[in-house]
Amino acid sequence: MKIKKAIIPAAGLGTRFLPATKAMPKEMLPIVDRPTIEYIVKEAVDSGIEDIIIVTGKGKRAIEDHFDYSFELEENLKRKGKYDLLDEIHKSSNVDIHYIRQKEAKGLGHAIWSARKFIGNEPFAVLLGDDIIKNETPCLRQLMDRFDEVEQSVIGVQQVPESETHRYGVISPLTEENKLYQVERFVEKPPQGTAPSNLAIIGRYLLTPQIFDFLAEQQIGAGGEIQLTDAIEKLNKVQKVYAYEFEGKRYDVGEKFDFIKTTVEFALQRDDLRDQLMDYLVELHQKDYRL
Known part of the structure; x- marks a missing residue:
């Protein structure tokens, strides 16, 4: 089944970037002259995603405004002959994006669960905004190609230093073929020195809709939040979940x-x-x- 929908969670408070994020969404902080979230949306579109839902929270209206059509701005640029800038802003407004608000900050798993009605009964992608990944073939497209092969959930992973594994969800691999791993266990933020590998989950997921059955349990995990990794671990017990070590340079903007x-x-x-x-x-x- 073709994957056409993607969820981009953007409801976090951005406390690491205070005071800048008191009035500005973290996702709108610019990398040179583009907001972070625009790189994430572009990866989804370049990978073939047709519908995107951004899960927002209070104070995130700037995200919606950024991807909206701005008549006054575009007319001003036309009058001044600034067609290069006009082309640039068209890249961020000609995308069909939907929005839903996460009413309580209960964690990533809850944010994904909030979009369940938009997804329906079909596989979908999740892209986290803290990771920008640059590669000729977009990271998400690589995962979609693996999904076509196995027709099961596929999680993006990369190797990280062992000293940093406690910051991530980490996989315990069973088998590996061409960087595609069958996974024994998924562990969310293992205590330092206890990680089963150095293959960390890096903000890209392709998931079957059965994940919502486990997210609906609203189980509290690490950090007192509903963790997506915990639901993936449960999903893996009833249907195989794979991990793919994708190609590309990852930039952590969190x-x-x-x-x-x-x-x-x-x-x-x-x-x-x-x-x-x-x-x-x-x-x-x-x-x-x-x-």
Whole structure:
């Protein structure tokens, strides 16, 4: 069955980026000149997703405005002949996006469960906004190709340092063929030193609709929240759930320093910014800001 729908959870409070996120959604913080969530939406669209539902919360109206049509802005750009900018904003407005509000911040699992009526009885994708993944073949498209092979849920994973496994959901693999793993167990944020592997779940999921049966239990897990990983572990006991070690560079934009690194790297990849930024970085390197 073709996967046509995707959920993007965007209801978090963004406390790591306070005070900036007091009035601005974390998902709207820009990487150079594009909000983070636009990279996530683009990956979904480039992978062949037709319908996207963004799960929002209080104070997230800016996300809806960003992907909406802005008549006044577009007419202003036309009058000034700024057609290059017009093309850029069209990329973020010509996407069919739906919205639902998560009324309580009960965790990722609850956010996914909130979109169950939109998904219905068909497989679907989940893309988390804290992970931007760059690759010629989009990460989600890679997972969709594996889904076509196994016709079961497929979770995106990458290797992380063992010292960081406690920050992630981690898999315990049974078998592996061409980076596709059959999984024995899924463990959410194992205590340091107890992880069954260094293969961490990285913000991309293809799930069968049976996952909603387990999310409906509203079981409280790590951090006092309803965890998606816990529901996946239960799903794996009744139907196989696979993990795929995808190709691509992952940028973690959920932490301040990683966000800064991502912004610098993305700017260096731009022809219009690279030389100026390189000169500036060399200049900074020659100064001592530790005084």
